[in-house]
Amino acid sequence: MSQPTCPPAQIVADTIIRTVELGVRITDAALRGEVTVLWCDLLTDGPGTCPGCGLVGIYRDSVERRVSDVPVVGHPLQLRVRVPRYRCVHGGCAREIFAHDSSRLARRGASTTRRCAEYVLRRLAIDKVTVAAVARELGRSWDTVNNVAVTATEQLLLSAGPARLDGVRVVGVDEHKWAHVFGADGDGFVTVITDLTAVVAGQGRARLLDLVPGRSAAAMRTWLEARDQGFRDAVQVVAMDGFGGYKNAATDAVPDAVTVMDPFHVVALAGHKLDLCRQRIQQDTLGHRGRTGDPLYRARRTLRTRLALLTDKQRSRLETVFAADEHVAVEVTWWAYQQIIAAYAAADRRRGKAALTAVIDRIRSGLPAGLDELATLGRTLHRRRDDVLAYFEHRASNGPTEAINGRLEALRRNALGFRNLINYRIRSLLHCGALAL
Known part of the structure; x- marks a missing residue:
């Protein structure tokens, strides 16, 4: 079939702007500063029907509906659509005048097109830009764009429904500081709940399931108990940090799940005890906090370095520090710290578990005087022994949850902070929730 050599300008414009997707046809255009304005007619297949009685109406007049559309060549775009209005012919109908259905163009009362809402979601979720940046692109206010994003995300969550939680077998939980102002909801903290199933299976990345105000056992327990029994029965592993509240909540709400510390x-807990031991010995031997030139203070970072990564210079520095009899407590605590790291790094799970078990047993009790920090570490690890050793069976790490925390920090930083926890939750789910856009 031959193609026209000179297609009408109207067809070209409709094709370039893809206004046919919105059910409108371009009739004119103009520039208003930075905004491109397009006048359009609504595509209809006949007179509209009354939404009250369903009868075909009689044409009365037309009104202009103004909505923002996706930007064109980097400039905001406004559509001014001519919408016919009709008079209802049914005498008993409560509607005397009604407008033609334009829901294909935009939702009722909306100031942006339907595809504009999709554009906002893609820019926020995929391109990771701020609401302010999208507002500049669309030529609209921050509040308008934020309301579009919140509404569209809520509809995504509603359409996904409980099915969004299907297949969750491994759950991660951690706290997150979302606000640094006095009087913020949850004292500025939320409990972050993530899906680690794909990570443990080696099939994908973690995703955010929800944010709950507060950082307590009650916050975690309330969220789990609000889920249906099928979800709770499916959860097999809960990965967490050392906070006992999350442990208690998981034990109460999903008793059949394995908790993993x-x-x-x-390792961070062991490193912290090593730091406390070093600081105590520093104070006991020199009578002051660490200063430049103090042996223990100079070795503070070297002490926290994994044994296999030490350079010759660092090894020499440690040998000098450990040569002093007054530093023996630091050496013993350092050696336990290194053994814990080595146990986790073992290629064979059984050997790693046996090695860590041996460390816990050795530092549990019966330590000589002067190893207070190591004794405290031993009691803590013994109390959470099952959770600590469960890692070697299930390999569920809370690292991906920490990574999502980092992404949320970036979101909060780019937005220059949030004041509303509802908005923050919605934006976080859009940012890290792997929602189907």
Whole structure:
């Protein structure tokens, strides 16, 4: 079939702007500063029917509906659509005058087109831009764009429904500071709940399931108990840090699930005890906090470095520190710290579990005097023994949850902070919830 050599300008414009997707046809255009304005007619297949009685109406006049559309060549676009109005012919109908259905163009009362809402979601969720940046692109206010994003995300969550939680077998939980102002909801903290199933299976990334105000056992327990029994029965593993409240909540709400204390937090706890021991010995031997030139203070970072990564210079520095008899407590605590790291790094799970079990047993009790920090670590690890050792069976780490925390920090930083927890929850789910756009 031959193609026209000179297609009408109207067809070209409708094709470029893709206004046919919105059910309108371009009739004119103009520039108003930075805004491109398009006048359009609504595409109809005949007179409209009354929404009250369903009868075909009689044409009365037309009104202009103004809505913002996706930007064109980097400039805001406004559509001014001519919408016919009709008079209802039914005498008993409560509607005397009604407008032609324009829901294909935009939702009732909306100031943006339907595809504009999709554009906002893609820019926020995929391109990670701020609401302010999208508002500049559309030539609308921050409040308008934020309301569009919140409404569209709520509709995504509503359409997904409970099915969004299907297949969740491994759950991660951690706290997150969302606000740094006095009087913020949940004292500025939320409990972050993530789906780690795909990560543990090696099939994908973690996704955010929800944010709950507060950082207590009640926050975690309330969220779990609000889910249906099928979801709770499907949860097999809950990964967490050392906070006992999350442990208690998981035990109460999903008693059949295995709780796993994250390796990062176990190592971090051991490292913290090593720091406390170093600081105590520093104070006892020199009578002041660490200063430049003090042996223990100079070695503070070297002490926290994994043994296999030490350079010759660092090894020499440690040998000098450990040569002093007054530093023996630091050496013993450092060695336990290194053994914990080595146990987690073992290629064979059984050997790693046996090695960590041996460390916990050795530092549990019966330690000589002067190893107070190591004794405290031993009691803590013994109390959470099952959770700590469960990692070697299930390999569920809370690291991906910490990564999502980092992404939420970036979201909050780019937005220059949030004042409304509802908006923050919606934006967070859009940012990290892997919602189907």
